[in-house]
Amino acid sequence: MKLFIPGPTQVAPEILAEMSRPAIGHRTEECARLWKECRDGLRQLMATEGEILMITGPASAMMEAAIRNTVADRSLHLVCGAFSKRWFDIALSCGKDAVALELPLGQGFRGEEVREALQSGVDAGRPFEAVTLVHNETSTGVTSPLEEIGAVVAKFPNTLLLVDTVSSMAGMPVMVDAWGVDVCLFGIQKAMALPAGLAIASVSTAALERAETVPHRGWFLDFIKLRDRNRREQSPTTPSTAHLYALAAQLCRIFEEGLETRWERHAAMARQTREWAAGHGWTPFPEEGFLSDTVSCLARGEGPDFVPALDTLKEQGILVSNGYGELKGKTFRIGHMGEHTSADLDDLFERFDAALGAEVREA
């Protein structure tokens, strides 16, 4: 199978090979060196001096961690798709007084909307302890302007900014410290191009100080416990060392390519995808100015039905995603991230066009 879904995505053969290394003891010096190597690389990738936490688990677990550790009572959730909605649900499931600010699908958040919502909490005498944002909504291909939103949240000193960069990290610019992100989390199976299995977060000093005051944080996802073990370059529990080997190797590959080059490669693939789509009458689903560089969500508009072509491609071993949830059949999504190149897209579009053509001929 060749994956053009918005994650998991293709993994380089030499990185897959890292997954097969013999197990090592997680309390050995060898493992501590590997742990440190990963954390050092991640700090560079994320442009942060914050604490780098790693858990074996999905990014959703880290979303829950961010809530459990920074919110004792009340949180604001910027919701514009399935994954930002999930964060709101997670906060509710943890018993928080969670408030959702919801936009229609396809729209993204601007700083001004966030400012108004945060100010309303202050005016009501119940300021939000944290606000959650999904930088790149994988379900709709919407990227919200993180730098602009970060500047707004910085004006509310008691509100921490929690950001999910699951499908943007390593594919688009994310400047954690410069943009004022207190918790920046992601999985590794999207633009990082690794097999799924680790979740990562950077945590600011303010977020760690907050965590120390929040009761009942639980055990597995406790930021304080994770930070304390980091001082010995260890995990409190047995990590997937296979994934640590793969992560260390992939970070080297990413830095060899160069971060800016990598971002530009993704942006170019996004342009290429939109040009091809426009030729079929398919238009970007997100509103203008919010288009993702890593996943293109395309609306049918006046164009032909794409669903039979998706099925044909699947028979050829090529996966492209139908729309998410209620957008199924109305949109489809092409993940162009991680290891993908412009040449991969040329090949995909050629096959896609052939599938569409066969469809037309059969009709």
Place this chain on the structure above:
Amino acid sequence: MKLFIPGPTQVAPEILAEMSRPAIGHRTEECARLWKECRDGLRQLMATEGEILMITGPASAMMEAAIRNTVADRSLHLVCGAFSKRWFDIALSCGKDAVALELPLGQGFRGEEVREALQSGVDAGRPFEAVTLVHNETSTGVTSPLEEIGAVVAKFPNTLLLVDTVSSMAGMPVMVDAWGVDVCLFGIQKAMALPAGLAIASVSTAALERAETVPHRGWFLDFIKLRDRNRREQSPTTPSTAHLYALAAQLCRIFEEGLETRWERHAAMARQTREWAAGHGWTPFPEEGFLSDTVSCLARGEGPDFVPALDTLKEQGILVSNGYGELKGKTFRIGHMGEHTSADLDDLFERFDAALGAEVREA
């Protein structure tokens, strides 16, 4: 490195190779088949008709899940070592009214002690909603009689039995349904002989019914959410498909060997280890009748200091564990589980003896 530590342990080369398979989409039929294959095999391994839950993460996360899902208020924790103590700490971190029944290190629990503790809760008008037991305490090499304890807990209909079989599952008999275990959990890097990264639990109908009544279970570790997605043979989040491939293949290997043969192999290695140790004047640290088949914890007693030999072996690429925590220097632990054979132990003991001899000659 060759690992004779009590986990992670050696992994067969053909299982390591499974870890390098290309990533697959976690919402595909291919992944659903793999998910089902794992769950079916696990049900057979665990001798249960209960719900089989799998998460990407460490077993400690599943320990937390067991608490969050079955205890609204009050739990009893049978503590006789570091890992049973961890479960008590986890319950406290979740804000539960957790009570520990603690034994000196080296001792294990009998049914009668458990009966008295549970009855005291009933007599006080505050019965325990659940009791936690670590079947095989990896830190002390103590195995408590699970069948006997299960029979006792069965007499307390409102108390669920939660059991950690991290270092016993697939190495020693565990009959989940016959022995009345409501939640049976383990990681895969011990007697299962897989790379660390998945945690597994069987959950009884009674435990699922309880979960539905417990508020604020959270999201990632919610039994109900995991069960509901199981119906589609999926995980709510992106799983480590590398580990699923490895697990499915290793379950086949385990059944090819035969469960009873596998258990007997472990019991025989435990006897072999004790005989060798006795020749040096080292005695089992656990009290008589509580000796583990998968990890031998040996006390120095009248025997020679073993610490320099552990260091020598480490230089040769062979890891044997020093005692855990306060038992360091007083005990050491040999993990004889998973892929290990009697011949592996012969080799280990020969090298160990040589290291001891060199030590004596140097002195």
